[in-house]
Amino acid sequence: MSALTRFNPFRSSTWDPFREIGELENRLEKYFGKPLIPGNGGKETMAIAEWAPLVDITEDAKEYLVKAELPELKKEDVKVSVEDGDLTISGERKFEKEEKGKKYHRIERSYGSFMRTFTLPEGVAAEKVNAEFKDGILTVHLPKDEKAAPKTVDVKVQ
Structure with a gap:
């Protein structure tokens, strides 16, 4: 018997529970406007987070x-691939060069390499996948296979 699996866009092929906890903490910090775990005598702490678009x-x-x-990225800095039923988007956002005489008071945007992987649902024509990059938005089109399209069959009842 074959099992049906529903496509879940929120499921990544590599699950990291510590990243999930960090993301939850970041969301709660944004909601309440202050760090959950105060440090430095109650002063705001700063940390560099992993970046995922x-x-x-x-x-x-x-x-x-x-x-x-993908703000502030060029299309040359982004790679899109489809392999073994997974869509992978990867790239790197580089930190600005430090300039003499310039002081940084706050750095909240994250920098560095990233990789997002999503399991493709059944019925995607992987060979026809295409992507476009414009104004900091990567758009990936995953066409459905025509063979997998649902068909309507008229049944005559006697």
Whole structure:
């Protein structure tokens, strides 16, 4: 018997529970406007977080659409690949060069390498996947295979 698996865009192929806890802590800090665990005598602490671009995944009758926010990146800095049923988006956002006489008072944006991997749902035509990059938004089109499209069959009842 074959099992049906529903596509879950929130499931990444590599799950890291510590990253999940860190993301929850960051969300709560943003909501309450202060760190959950105060340090330095109650002063605001600063930490550099791992960076992962935010992604929206939608579906219509013809395709799945993945949109990733990649501000200040060039398309040369981003790689999109489909392999073994996984879509992988990777790249790197580099920190600005330090300038003499310039003081940094706060650095909240994250920098460095990132990789997001998503399991493709059944019925995606992997050989027809294409991507476009414009204004800091990466859009990946995952067309559905025509063979996998649901068909309507009229049944005559007698």
